[in-house]
Amino acid sequence: MKFFLDTADLAEIEEAASWGALAGVTTNPSLYARIGGKLEDFPAHIKRICDIVGPECPVSAESVAMERDAIVADGVELAAIAPNVVVKIPTMVEGLAATHELAARGIPVNMTLCFTVPQALLAARAGARYISPFIGRFDDISDDGLNQLANVIDAIGNYDFSANTVNGEKIEIIAASIRSANHVTQAALLGADIATVPFGVLKKMVQHPLTDRGLEAFLKDWEKVQNA
Ligand code: G3P
Numbered sequence: 001m002k003f004f005l006d007t008a009d010l011a012e013i014e015e016a017a018s019w020g021a022l023a024g025v026t027t028n029p030s031l032y033a034r035i036g037g038k039l040e041d042f043p044a045h046i047k048r049i050c051d052i053v054g055p056e057c058p059v060s061a062e063s064v065a066m067e068r069d070a071i072v073a074d075g076v077e078l079a080a081i082a083p084n085v086v087v088k089i090p091t092m093v094e095g096l097a098a099t100h101e102l103a104a105r106g107i108p109v110n111m112t113l114c115f116t117v118p119q120a121l122l123a124a125r126a127g128a129r130y131i132s133p134f135i136g137r138f139d140d141i142s143d144d145g146l147n148q149l150a151n152v153i154d155a156i157g158n159y160d161f162s163a164n165t166v167n168g169e170k171i172e173i174i175a176a177s178i179r180s181a182n183h184v185t186q187a188a189l190l191g192a193d194i195a196t197v198p199f200g201v202l203k204k205m206v207q208h209p210l211t212d213r214g215l216e217a218f219l220k221d222w223e224k225v226q227n228a
Helices: 010-019 029-034 039-053 068-079 093-104 117-126 136-140 145-157 181-190 199-206 209-227
Strands: 002-006 022-026 059-062 085-090 109-114 130-133 172-175 194-197
Touching (some): 010 039, 022 194, 059 109, 068 093, 093 109, 109 117, 117 130, 130 145, 136 145, 172 181
Parallel strands (some): 022 059, 059 085, 085 109, 130 172
């Protein structure tokens, strides 16, 4: 499983990139609003993220247009920011049509706000490079997000989407809307290609009380060695 950071916060991205496990970044309009982002600064902000993570790491930037041609125009503009930009498009009719057009132009698309198997299959058929099934938002409405993710992974795996190749890369499933380290564990066991995680979850993924307890004991014992 690869790890993407689900944030628009440059400090978080810099910190996570320094850990050596960051394979990409996903942003969305809410995440950009959360850091106080302004419309006119958006392209430059995405460029800064691309520069931080480097050309091998895809960076998803979302179109908020609602009509096919406008989404395509957004997508072309976003893709021009840097070679590693992935255009994020909501799973809706106009979004599918735009994905189809952008994929034909060799521009990778991450289909977001994907909740069901039919949505994921349509996204794949349209030519999406990435599909982002949401976990946490299902849990928020007392449904089982991991079960829904499992269904999407199974269904996509049943078919050959090798025609979705963009620059030689195959379709990948991004487990999104992740709220806990356990979501990451279960998504990995289900075979999700990627987990996009908030920085808070990434930090929790490193931690375990037994690691803390073991480290404390090692440090105390090393003091004994130094004073022996
Ligand atoms: O990137 C989209 C997704 O991960 C958002 O998650 O926590 O807002 O449901 P959340």
